Amino acid sequence: MTGSPVDGVRRLLWGMQVGQRPWRELYWLSLMPDTATTAVGGPRPPEDVTFVESRYRQPTRRFIEAGALAWLRDLNRVDGHFDWMASLEPFSLVTGQMAGLARRTRTPQAVLMWHNFRGTPLYRLPPYRQSWMRSRHADFFLCLIHASRDHIVDMGIEPERVDVVHPGIDTETFRPPAERSDDPVLAFVSPLRPSKGLDRVLEALPLVRQRVPDVRLVIAGSGEDEPRARRAAAADPDRVSFVGSLRPSEVAQLLGRSAVFVTAPRPNRVWNEQFGLVYLEAMACGLPVVTTICGTNHEAVPAPNIRVPDEAEALADALCHFLEDPALRHQVGLANRAYVEANHSVRGQAIRMAEAFGRAERRLGLRSVSGG
Numbered sequence: 001m002t003g004s005p006v007d008g009v010r011r012l013l014w015g016m017q018v019g020q021r022p023w024r025e026l027y028w029l030s031l032m033p034d035t036a037t038t039a040v041g042g043p044r045p046p047e048d049v050t051f052v053e054s055r056y057r058q059p060t061r062r063f064i065e066a067g068a069l070a071w072l073r074d075l076n077r078v079d080g081h082f083d084w085m086a087s088l089e090p091f092s093l094v095t096g097q098m099a100g101l102a103r104r105t106r107t108p109q110a111v112l113m114w115h116n117f118r119g120t121p122l123y124r125l126p127p128y129r130q131s132w133m134r135s136r137h138a139d140f141f142l143c144l145i146h147a148s149r150d151h152i153v154d155m156g157i158e159p160e161r162v163d164v165v166h167p168g169i170d171t172e173t174f175r176p177p178a179e180r181s182d183d184p185v186l187a188f189v190s191p192l193r194p195s196k197g198l199d200r201v202l203e204a205l206p207l208v209r210q211r212v213p214d215v216r217l218v219i220a221g222s223g224e225d226e227p228r229a230r231r232a233a234a235a236d237p238d239r240v241s242f243v244g245s246l247r248p249s250e251v252a253q254l255l256g257r258s259a260v261f262v263t264a265p266r267p268n269r270v271w272n273e274q275f276g277l278v279y280l281e282a283m284a285c286g287l288p289v290v291t292t293i294c295g296t297n298h299e300a301v302p303a304p305n306i307r308v309p310d311e312a313e314a315l316a317d318a319l320c321h322f323l324e325d326p327a328l329r330h331q332v333g334l335a336n337r338a339y340v341e342a343n344h345s346v347r348g349q350a351i352r353m354a355e356a357f358g359r360a361e362r363r364l365g366l367r368s369v370s371g372g
Helices: 025-030 093-105 126-135 146-154 198-211 226-235 248-256 277-284 312-323 326-343 346-363
Strands: 010-015 035-041 050-053 084-088 109-113 140-143 162-164 185-189 216-220 240-244 260-262 289-292 306-308
Touching (some): 010 093, 010 346, 025 346, 084 093, 109 146, 140 346, 162 346, 185 277, 198 216, 198 226, 198 312, 216 226, 226 240, 248 277, 260 277, 277 289, 289 312, 306 312, 312 326
Parallel strands (some): 010 035, 010 084, 185 216, 185 260
16 A cells, blocks of 8 residues: 555545535545545545545444544554545544554655644543554644644644644635625534534623514524524524525525624633535635634634624624615625635635645655646
């Protein structure tokens, strides 16, 4: 499985986490120029990659995403030459497995990262700590936010092994509508978890209504906070709608019918907001964004969008700031669209990711593929 890139193509093996979300890290890697990506795990991802199916061992479903207590059972099904072994987050159990496979096959290991704070208990729990102790020797850490780079360097990783490339989104799917309505519609699009702050948005809504009487809220998403969304819609069906989980094209349509995008995330013991791709999607659709100050979401939400403390009054004031001024909404929306096109188009960022891999390859003395 070892060796430098051959035939001008970088061959990358991606270890999928259980419940991996589509159109994110694997998708970005698959779009890198001169790169052939293989994914191992399950179920079959929608991205255009070679797929090797593997079952998972998962003693409990209590934990999710990178923190899932789950690992690949059939990694030995993978065969062929690879130039990189890659996976998400240094403490995930799959990343620990990929570290072992990389060592056995003498293949460079890359770890993609969002994680942004050292205080997570996962670094102290035995299985995750074991993965971290293995993955800390990875050849390359590709951080998707600057806060992640600061975090991993603080954990003792040499800066030369770390690079930063912000993520991209599909600016063709997420684009402003041909004509935007002036209706005062707020869009809340998020996984429905308590940490995402739907309760705070609902608390702010009556305060907004005192100044913008015809304001409406549309809630999209799924998760443990769904009952709250359903109750809110049932109690005030003329002002609150719950539309459930949406496909990307449907999210874009909702954003195109809205005036302002809003969420209100808050940290908990094991999580704070790292970035927020949906902010970019809303900005690409020409919406101003109002959210709460949480973690490092400033990396996704630049001024003149507004981040406020986790207080209903502050949230309501920021929403009214945009709802009461259609001309300002239009101005900010144009600036947001231009910002995303310049800094977060998915294909542009995939090129930058390939360039980052190329820098790592040259540092390691490997023959870098074209475009890297």
